[in-house]
Amino acid sequence: MAPASKTLKIDGKDISIPTGLFINNEFVEAKEKAVFGIENPATGEIVIEVQEGRADDVDIAVKAARKTFKSKEFKEMNPAGRAALLHKLADLMEQHKDELCAIEMLDTGKTHKQASNLDVPGSIGTLKYYAGWADKILGQASFNVPGTFSYTRREAVGVCGQIIPWNFPLLMFTWKIAPAFACGNTVVIKAAEATPLSALYMCQLIKDAGFPAGAINLINGYGKNAGAAIASHMGIDKVAFTGSTVTGRAILKAAASSNLKKVTLELGGKSPNIVFPDADLKKATCHTGTRIYVHEDIYDDFIKTYTERLQKVKVGDNFDKEVDQGPQNSKMQYDKILSYIKSGQDEGATLHLGGKIDEIAQKGGKGYFIQPTIFTDVKPDMKIMREEIFGPVVAISKFKSEEEVIDFANDTSYGLAAGIHTKDYERAIRVTSALEAGTVWVNMYNFVHWSMPFGGYKESGIGRECGDSALENYTEIKTVYFNMGLRAPDALD
Ligand code: ADP
Numbered sequence: 082m083a084p085a086s087k088t089l090k091i092d093g094k095d096i097s098i099p100t101g102l103f104i105n106n107e108f109v110e111a112k113e114k115a116v117f118g119i120e121n122p123a124t125g126e127i128v129i130e131v132q133e134g135r136a137d138d139v140d141i142a143v144k145a146a147r148k149t150f151k152s153k154e155f156k157e158m159n160p161a162g163r164a165a166l167l168h169k170l171a172d173l174m175e176q177h178k179d180e181l182c183a184i185e186m187l188d189t190g191k192t193h194k195q196a197s198n199l200d201v202p203g204s205i206g207t208l209k210y211y212a213g214w215a216d217k218i219l220g221q222a223s224f225n226v227p228g229t230f231s232y233t234r235r236e237a238v239g240v241c242g243q244i245i246p247w248n249f250p251l252l253m254f255t256w257k258i259a260p261a262f263a264c265g266n267t268v269v270i271k272a273a274e275a276t277p278l279s280a281l282y283m284c285q286l287i288k289d290a291g292f293p294a295g296a297i298n299l300i301n302g303y304g305k306n307a308g309a310a311i312a313s314h315m316g317i318d319k320v321a322f323t324g325s326t327v328t329g330r331a332i333l334k335a336a337a338s339s340n341l342k343k344v345t346l347e348l349g350g351k352s353p354n355i356v357f358p359d360a361d362l363k364k365a366t367c368h369t370g371t372r373i374y375v376h377e378d379i380y381d382d383f384i385k386t387y388t389e390r391l392q393k394v395k396v397g398d399n400f401d402k403e404v405d406q407g408p409q410n411s412k413m414q415y416d417k418i419l420s421y422i423k424s425g426q427d428e429g430a431t432l433h434l435g436g437k438i439d440e441i442a443q444k445g446g447k448g449y450f451i452q453p454t455i456f457t458d459v460k461p462d463m464k465i466m467r468e469e470i471f472g473p474v475v476a477i478s479k480f481k482s483e484e485e486v487i488d489f490a491n492d493t494s495y496g497l498a499a500g501i502h503t504k505d506y507e508r509a510i511r512v513t514s515a516l517e518a519g520t521v522w523v524n525m526y527n528f529v530h531w532s533m534p535f536g537g538y539k540e541s542g543i544g545r546e547c548g549d550s551a552l553e554n555y556t557e558i559k560t561v562y563f564n565m566g567l568r569a570p571d572a573l574d
Contacts (some may be wrong), residue, residue, distance in 0.1 A: 085100060086098055086099040086100055086108070087100055087129050089128060089129060089187070091183040091184065091186070091187050092183045092186070092400050094179065094180065094183060096180045096183060096184060096282075098129060098184065098278055098281055098282055099281050099282070099284065099285055100116075100129065100130065100131045100132060100281065101131075101132050102132050102134045102138055102142070102298075102299065102300050102301065103281070103284035103287075103288075103297075103298055103299040104138075104141055104142045104145050104295075104298045104300075105145045105294040105295045105298070106287075106288045106292070106293075106294035106295070107294075108284070109132075110132055111132040111133055111134050111135065111138050111302075112135065112137040112138050112141070113133075113135055113137070114132075115132070115133040115135070116130040116131060116132055116133055117130065117131065117133045117274060117302075117303075118130050119131060119188065119275070119276075119277065119278060120275075120411065120412075121187055122189070122190035122407070122408040122409060122410050122411060122448060122449050123190060123398045123399060123400070123407065123408045123447075123448045123449075124447045124448050125412070125447050125448055125449070126447075128187065129278070131277055131278075131281065131301055132301065133301065133302045133303070133307075134271075134300035134301055134302040134307045135302055135306045135307055135310070136306065136307070136309075136310035138300050138302070138307070139269065139300050139307055139310040139311055139314060140310070140314070140316075142269045142298040142300050143240055143242075143269055143314055143316040143317055144316070145294075145295040145298055146240040146267035146268065146269050146295055146296075146298055147239075147240050147267070147316055148295055149267050149293055149294065149295030149296055150237070150239055150240055150266070150267040150295075152293075154293065155265075155267070155293055155296070156265075158265070158293075159216075160215045160216035160218070160265070161215065161216045163212075163215040163216075163262060163263055163265065164212040164213070164215035164216055164263070165212075166262075166290055166291065166292055167208045167209070167211060167212035167215065167259060167262065167263060168208070168209065168212045169290040169291065170208055170283075170286055170287060170290045170292075171205045171208040171209045171212065173286040173289060173290055174201070174204065174205045174208070174283075174286065175205060177282075177286065178197075178201050178205070180282065181201050181204075181251060181279060181282065181283075182196045182197045182200075182201050184278045184279050184282055185200050185201070185250065185251050185278075185279050186399055186400060186407075187278070188250060188275075188276045188277075188278045188279060189247065189248070189250065189276055189410055190399050190407040190408040190409060190410050190449070191399060191407060192399045192404055192405065192406070192407050193399070193400070193402060194405075199252070200249060200251050200252050201251065203252050203255075203529075203531065204251045204252050204254070204255040205255075206530075206531050207252070207255040207256055207259050207531040207547075208255055208259050210259070210531045210532055211259035211260050211262075211263040211551075212259075212263065214260070214263050214549070214552060215263040215264075218235050218263075218264060218552055218556065219235070220232055220233035220234045220235055220558070221233045226562065227567075227568060228564065228565055228566075228567040228568025229562050229563055229564055229565060229568065230562075230563045230565055231560060231561060231562045231563065232560075232561055233558050233559060233560050233561070234558070234559045234561065235264070235552070235556040235557070235558060235559075236265075236556060236557050236558075236559055237264050237265035237266045237555065237556065237557075238264075238266055238318045238319045238343060238555055238556065238557050239266060239267075239317075239318030239319070240266070240267050240268075240269065240316060240317050240318055240319075241257075241261045241266045241267070241268050241269070241317070241318065241319045241320070241321060241555065242268075242269050242270075242271075242311035242312065242314065242317040242319070242320040242321070242342070243257040243258070243261070243268060243269070243270040243271070243311075243320070243321045243322075244270075244271050244304075244308050244311060244312070244320070244321075244322045244323070244324065244332070245257060245270065245271070245272055245273060245280075245322075245323050245324075246273050246323050246324040246325075247273035247275040247276040247410050247411070247414075248410070248471065250272055250273065250276040250277070250278075250279050250280060251279040251280075251283070253323050254270065254272065254279065254280050254283055255283075256323075256531070256546050256547065256551075257270060257321055257323075258270060258297055260546075260551035260552060260554065260555050261321075261555045262292075262296060262297065263552075263555075264552060264555035264556050266319075266555055267295060267296050267297070267298075268296065268297045268298065269298045269299075269300060269311060269317065270297065270298070270299055270300075271299070271300050271301060271302060271307050271308055271311060272299070272301055273304075273324075274301070274302065274303050274304065275410055275411045275413075276410070277299075277301040280299055280301070281299065281301070284297070284299050304328060308328075308332075309331070309335060312331070312332040312335035312336060312339075313335040313336075313338070313339040314339065315339055315340045317340075317342055318340075318342055318343065319342055319343040319344075319345075319554070319555070320332060320336055320342050320343070320344055320345075321344075321345045321546075321554060322344070322345070322346050322347070323346075323347040323348075323546075324348065325348065325349050325469075326348040326349045326494075326495075326540050326541070329346040329348040329542070332344065332346065333346065333543075343554070344543060344544075345536075345542075345543055345544035345545075345546070345554045346542040346543045346544065347535070347536055347537065347541075347542045347544075347546055348495075348497075348537060348540065348541050348542045349469040349495060349497070349540075349541060350469060350495045350496075350497025350498055350537065350541050351371070351372055351466075351467060351468065351469050351493050351495045351497075352370050352371075352372065352495070352497055352498040352499050352500065352518065353370070353372045353373075353374060353489070353490035353493075353499050353500070353516075354369055354370040354372065354373045354374070354499070354500040354501075354502075354526055355373075355374045355480075355486050355490060355499070355500065355501045355502065355512065356373065356374065356375045356376060356379065356383055356501075356502045357376055357483075357501065357502060357503035357505070357508065358376040358378040358379050359503055359504045359505055360379070360502035360503055360504070360524075361502070361504070361524070362379065362382060362383060362386045363386065364502065364524060364525075365383070365502040365524075366383065366386050366387040366390050367390075367526075368525070368526040368527045368528075369387070369475060369526060370475075370498075370500060370526055370527060371470055371474060371475050371476060372466060372475075372476055373475060373476070373477045373478070374477075374478050374479075374480045374486050374489055374490065375477060375478075375479060375480070376479075376480060376481075376486075377479050377480065377481055380479050383477075384433065384455075384457060384477065387455065387475075387477075388433065388434055388455065391434055391435070391453040391455065392434070393405075394406050394453050396439045396441075396442040396450055396451075396452065396453070397439075397441075397442040397450070398442070398448075406453065406473060408442075408448045408449040408450050409449040409450070409451055409472055410449070411449065412449060414449070414471060414472065415449035415451065417470075417471070417472075418451055418470060418471070418472030418473075418474060419438070419451065421464065421465055421468070421470045421472070421474060422436050422451075422454060422474060424463075424464045424465060425456045425459070425463065425464070425465040425474070425476070428460075428463045428464065428465075429460075429463075430456040430457070430458055430459045430460070430463055430465060430476065431456065431457045431458045432454070432455075432456060433455040433456060433457045433477075434452075434453065434454060434455040435451075435452030435453050435454035435455065435473070436452065436454045437451075437452050438450065438451060438452075439451060439452045451472060451473055451474075452473070453473045453475075454473055454474045454475065455475050455477060456474070456475065456476045456477065457477050457478075458478070458479075459476040459477060459478045460478070461478075461489065461492055463476070466478070467493065469495070483508065483511070483512065487512060487515045487516065490516055491515075491516065491517045493539075494539055494540045495537065495539060495540055495541045496517045496518050496519060496537050496538025496539035496540070496541045497518060497519055497520070497536075497537040497538075497541035497542070498518050498519060498520040498521065498522070498527075498537075499516045499518040499520075499521050499522070500521065500522040500523075500525070500526040500527075501513065501516075501521070501522070501523055501524075502523075502524055503523075503524070504524075509523045517538045517539060518537075518538055518541075519534075519535065519536045519537045519538055519541065519542070519545070520535060529547070530547070531547050531548075532547065532548055533547060533548050534546070534547055534548040534550040534551075535547045535548075536550075
C-alpha cells in the first residue's frame, strides 16, 4: 500500500508532503514499515512522520536504478531530452517556490530571507545550469598516435549513491541529482534524517516532470543504516557525499572495502576570514564566518562595529518576518553548539557577547534558540578555533603581519574556504595564492555559485562539485583506438 502524504499548514499555506520512500517514481512503504518523526526546530514538536528506509530498501532502490540505467530507452535517450526534463523540473520548482521555501524553513529553521534568497533560487539555477550541459559533454579526437585515429568518450558512471546533510537540504539535493542526471546516470539519494521534507516534495515534482521511472530514487533514513548501506552497496558505482569529515572517512572506508566505487566528498571546514587594516569595516562585519583574524590596528574598532551589528540581530521564530536568526536545526546540533560555548569559556577565551540559550526567543522553553555569540582573545589551540561548530558562535583573534596571519589561517586540518578583506589588490593576490582552501573570497564571504567549482583542500574533501568540475565526477572516460591499417599492431612509437 502506498503511504499517504500529509498536509501541513506552513506559514498559512496548506502544503501536501509525500511521506514514502520514492522508488521507480512511486512513493512506497519501507520494507520494515518503520517511520521517523521530523521536528519543527522552532518548537521542538514533531510535525510529520516519514518512512524510514533501511538496507533492504536501499537494495530495492539500487535494483530499480540499475534496471533503468541498463534499459535501451534510458541508454539511448537524447541528451537534449535529459536537458528538457531538468528544465521542466526547474519550471515546476518556480511554480512551487513558495511551498519549497516554506518547507525548507520548517525543516531547517532558516529565515524566509535565507531560504528565498539562496536555497530556492540556488537550486533552480543549478538545475538549469546542468540542463545546459547535458548535450555539451564531449570527448577528444586525436591523430597523434601514429597510424591510428583515437578518441575519447565521456560515458555515464552508472548508479550513483548520494548522501546529503541537514544544513542545505534542497540545494544539496539539486547539486547532487542535476549533474548526475545530466551525464546520464541514475541515482539513489538519501537526505539527512533531520531534514528530508524538501527532497520528498522534489520527488513529487520529479514524477510530475516526467522523469523516467527509476532515474531518481530517494531513500530517507538514518546514516548508520540507510547511509551506510549506500556506501557499501556492491551495485552502486559512485558515491557523492556532503557532511562531516568523520562520516566522510567512514564512507571512503566502506567504498574501499566493498567495490571501490568512485568517491567524492565535500566535508567540514573551519574557514578563516582575515581582516586587514585597510578593510571596509562595515562590509567586513557583514558576513563573517566563524574564525576571524583581525589586524591589531583595527581590532578594537572591528569588535565594536561587529558587536553593534550582532546586538541588533533579532532571534526568534523563523516564520516571523522581523527575525534575522531562527532556531538551530536540531536538539543534537543545539547541544553541540552549547558544549562548544562551554569549552570556549573553560579554555579561557573571553566571552564578549551572547553565549546563552535565547530564552526570549524560546517563549516557554521551546525550540533551539542560541544568542549570537562572540569570543575574543581566542588562542590557536582552543577547540572553538579548530573545530567546526555550525552555529552562531564566532572566534576572533588578533594578528600583526601578513606572514603571521597566513600561517594562522592555514593552521588547520581543513581547507574548504577562506576570506580576506583588503583594498590592496596586490596583497589580495598574494594572500589568496597562499591560502590552502578550495574557495577564497575577497571583500565578500560565504558565497557560492553553481557555475564555479566548490570543494575542499586537505581534510575538507575529495573532488569538486558545481561548474564543469562536477561533470568529471559523473562520467568515466573511455579511450577508443582505431588502427587505420598503417601500423604494426604491436609497435609503440
Ligand atoms: P553532520 O555532522 O553535518 O550532521 P553527518 O556526516 O553526520 O553530518 O551527516 C551527513 C549525512 O551523512 C546524513 O545524511 C547522515 O544520515 C549521513 N550519515 C551519517 N553517518 C553515516 C554513515 N556511517 N554512512 C553513511 N552515511 C552516514
